Amino acid sequence: MAVYGIDLGTTYSCIAGIDRIGRAEMHRNSEGSDTTPSVVFFETPDNVVVGQPAKDSAVVQPDLVISRIKRDMGQEVTRTLHGRPYTPEEISAFVLRKLAADTQVATGETVTDVVVTVPAYFGAAERDATRKAGRIAGLNVIDIISEPIAAAITYGVLNPDEDRHILVYDLGGGTFDTTVITLRGGDIEVVCTDGDHDLGGADWDDHLVEHLAACFRREHPDAGDPLESNATEQDLRKIAEDLKKTLSTRLRHTVRVMHEGRVTTVELGREEFEALTRNLLERTVAITRRTLETARAKGVLSFDHLVLVGGSSRMPAVAETLSKEFGLTPRLQDPDLAVAKGAALYAFEETYRRLANSGERAKAEAMALEAGLSAVQRRAIEGRTIKTVASRAFGIVTTNRRTREDYVAHLVHANDPLPASVTEDFATLDDDQTGVTVRVMEQAGSAESKELGDNDQIGEGDLRIPPGKPAGFPIEVTFALDTSGLLHVTAREHERGERLDLDIQIGGMSEEEVVSSRDSLARVRVD
Incomplete structure (x- = not known):
């Protein structure tokens, strides 16, 4: 079973698979490069061009070229080309289709099962939009994982028996984040993360x-x-x-x-x-310093390695400044490709574990045999755990009963361990209230805040209340955030054993729109 890892970047994207001896290998595009510019040229309504040719076309036909679309992921915005509005998910899907198609030509294998990476600081809406982009592209997205985790997998598998603390500094083309990771016995645990998805x-x-x-x-x-x-x-x-x-x-x-x-x-x-x-580099230093302070509060006082990830970390000033500021010797390890390689390794391991644990041991063994894994390596994969944290705080808008002022009550906080499931009780404000509007909010700034302006609304839905209920009628709200950073919200009222459920739709596109878009764009040629 062929599985792949995709680094869907702001400026460049790439794809990796697993070779015959279990190593991650890059798959080059049709132009012969490991990386593909994340640029889409809408040449005609029925033909789009992705990659370097699209980037070159930006000079002569800039109004038909879209780049840096990753910065719009999770937002309800569209770009209109040839009279048709395209969502960020749809435009990203064209990039994914290009990567998949070129890999199929090179390997002769159809690309179906993939793991796609996102910046650690991506929130629920951006992660959900990334998953939907994969589905629109006709891919089965096994999982969404953070770029620093993917880089740590690439780095950590080299010496799985060594326990150490790693600071990952990830400066990509359009996003930046820093993450503290603990490697212990081959297991990976994210201690904390911070970043800015508008800096790169x-x-x-x-x-x-x-x-x-x-x-x-x-x-x-x-x-x-x-x-x-x-x-x-x-x-x-x-x-x-x-x-x-x-x-x-x-x-x-x-x-x-x-x-x-x-x-x-x-x-x-x-x-x-x-x-x-x-000033840009100083912004990354400030975020890194903030991350280290959070790590210290969690008991991580020293670091064994500082790993630089992302093509932009190649700038000499990055390593020089970090070394001076934090007294650590930066390690520049394959910064352009480490994320895709780690995602491929994760995709392989996750697929192997799922098969082994679901009664399909024969398929799992066939995968291991094809990749040349030893019995020791198989046991290590089956036993390996990856623990991560919430990238931001999430909550709902509630109202102070005395002042009637709205504020955000956070149920999940930044750097809480994942998966997280938190249930809290709220109540109606008035007698005979017939319903409540549940507004799901996500931390927008660098620090958690109750102010509405410091949070972004990522979902909304209405919950009906039985008639004739007095003020203070209880409403139970549950936030479930999984290890991929995807959020599921449920609001309930309990009346004589009955309950009403409300599922908040995260992201700009509904499931029906995703299916419709996949079918519609499948007719568009991608070069």
């Missing part, structure tokens, strides 16, 4: 784009602003990304900015680049 390497690119545009404006004050031209802006973005990568290996580099027939030559040194983007 793309923001370094944005700073460079602004700098290049400013240099052009200074030299050609009578010309138009290059950022007011979609074509020039897309060209600047490509120049900026290449410049950022070049300055990771060279101390200085020169580029040319062209707009309206004018040319400006810009020379930039690594120190200047680091000064331009210092």
Whole structure:
């Protein structure tokens, strides 16, 4: 049974599988690269192009190209192309289809069962949207796991008998998070996590784009602003990304900015680049420091390794700053591919465990035999546990009975161990109340807050109340958050042994819309 791990990234995505001797291996795309730009070009209503060709098309047809869609996951927003609105789930599904199709061509095997990774700081809505994107792409999403866990699997399986504490610093193209992980006897336990899903390497690119545009404006004050031209802006973005990568290996580099027939030559040194983007790096340091404080409160006082994950962590300033700030020697281990490889290993192990524990031992043994696993390795896989935590706090809107002011009552808190199931009692405010609206909220900022403005609403539903009930009629609310970070909410009232259940739909697309979208987009060609 072939299973795969997919790193669905903001700027680049990739897919890995398991080879004949049980190792994770990357599957290259049709262009011969391990990574595929997460860019979609809607060439026609019936044909979309994904990857580097789509990225190249952004310069000439920017209005038909979508990138960085991962930052919109879990939000009820659409992008309209050729007169049809597309959700973030649907656009992400095209990227997933490209990865699956290219892998099928390379291996001859149909890609069906996958594990997809998400940033550790992704909330319930984003995780649910990612799962739905996989389903729209025609994939069976075995699980959704956090990127640092996937990286830890890649890292941890090297020496499963060594117990150690690891700080994972994950700076991807569009998201950032830090996670403290304990490896003990081959088991993986997430101690705490923190992050910002609106911070990543793309923001370094944005700073460079602004700098290049400013240099052009200074030299050609009578010309138009290059950022007011979609074509020039897309060209600047490509120049900026290449410049950022070049300055990771060279101390200085020169580029040319062209707009309206004018040319400006810009020379930039690594120190200047680091000064331009210092505020971004300082944001990651502040989050890392906050994560370490949370870890200390949980009893983790020292670290054996600092592992850098995500392509943007290749910037020399990252390792230098972290070493100076925290006294740890960073380890840059396959930052672009470690997450996909870990997801593939997890997919294999999870499938093996499920088969072994569900009475399908023969299938499990066939998987192990094909991967060349020894009896010791099989026992280790069957016994391995992975424990994680909630990335954010979750609660409902309730009202102070005395002041009648609304506030958020959190049932699950950030860094609570998962799975979590919490039940609390609430009550109606008025006599003869016929119903209540249950508004499910998720922590939006870096700290838990009761203020409505510091939380995002991710679900809503109405619960009917039997007639004639006095104020204070009890309502029971249960939050169940699973190990994938997906939330299930139930609200009940108990009257003479009867109860009403309310399931909150998390995410922008309903199950019916997912099925309809999968069938509709299956007719669209993906190149």
